[in-house]
Amino acid sequence: MIDKQLQPVEWCSFMYELEDALEHLGNLIKDIEHDPDYSDEDLRIDLGHVYAHLNRAWRRSAKAVPDGDWDWASRFPDDLEPVG
Known part of the structure; x- marks a missing residue:
């Protein structure tokens, strides 16, 4: 995990991405609840934005990663089990 005190720039970038994901997820929820014409295509686009x-x-969130491990560090976690 990034150390806020030792890596302030990386910390800010990390937090920016999380806060932006939260904002877009909130907007997605509002759109789904209030727009009767919200489509599957809209959902794919909006969820893709949150996922990004x-x-x-x-x-x-990764600290310094050796070049040989960058592919691993760049992947979304694969140890999260989908629900449903």
């Missing part, structure tokens, strides 16, 4: 922010946050 979460994925960038995940990548930025």
Whole structure:
């Protein structure tokens, strides 16, 4: 995990991505609840946007990563089990 005191720039980038994901997820929920014409295509686009922010946050959460491990550090966590 990024150390806020030792890596302030990386910390800010990490937090920006999480806060942006939260904002877009809130907007997505409002749109779904209030727009009767909200479509599957809209959902795919909006969820993709939220996912992109979460994925960038995940990548930025890693400390210095050796070149040989960058592919691993760039992937979204694969140990999260989907629900449903």
